[in-house]
Amino acid sequence: MSANGQALLSVRKVETYYGKIVALRGVDVDVDRGEIVTLIGANGAGKSTLMMTICGNPQARAGQIIYDGQDITNMPTHEIMRLGIAQSPEGRRIFGRMTVMENLQMGASLVAEEHFDEDLRRVYDLFPRLKERAGQRGGTLSGGEQQMLAIARALMGRPKLLLLDEPSLGLAPLIVKQIFEVIAELNRNDGLTVFLVEQNAFHALKLAHRGYVMVNGNITMSGPGRELLKKEEVRAAYLEGGRH
Secondary structure (H helix, E strand, O other): OOOOOOEEEEEEEEEEEEOOEEEEEEEEEEEEOOOEEEEEOOOOOOHHHHHHHHOOOOOOOEEEEEEOOEEOOOOOHHHHHHOOEEEEOOOOOOOOOOEHHHHHHHHOOOOOHHHHHHHHHHHHHHOHHHHHOOOOEHHHOOHHHHHHHHHHHHHOOOOOEEEEEOOOOOOOHHHHHHHHHHHHHHHHHHOOEEEEEEOOHHHHHHHOOEEEEEEOOEEEEEEEHHHHHHOHHHHHHHHOOOOO
């Protein structure tokens, strides 16, 4: 169970399959309101599968996903997104042929138009580089700028829960630091709830209030982020030589 019973997202005994292959094996995860929770694990452990299952694609074969008191287990993805969940997916997946501004407009398509200018100012304050690149095609941005755009696009939907899948993947250490600082700021200043999937365990566990460790589709360990950082088995598996 979550620490204070204020879970915004509860994943219970969730099993997900790709054909006959089991990807998630009875996963339990809680994300409380106002928390940053991280899920760490090796490549192929099932982290991104959990993120995608929360978003309804693929759907869980067993178990239950409750978001803000509502069962979303069998809902289609577009309905889940309308409830105030936004995802910045692995690999960024911005619209490469659209400009930065057009990408941000796509992110805002589910919310009322009167918020657009205010929300645009907010993401430009967080990521000034995007303001400079507003008329540039997404596909011509650097990897770091594309990641900023993916997060900004998600924020334009005014989410209650932000799902971030591998935001540090393939980025220079300085850009990684900047992106993690923005995540911390959004949580601290706006109370945004964040569920973060990361291979960069050192940064993720330092940032997170709580963390989970996933191995082969199972949650093997959980606890406060900084406590997990101190655990010998976590350090050996995910941190040796891995401080960026």
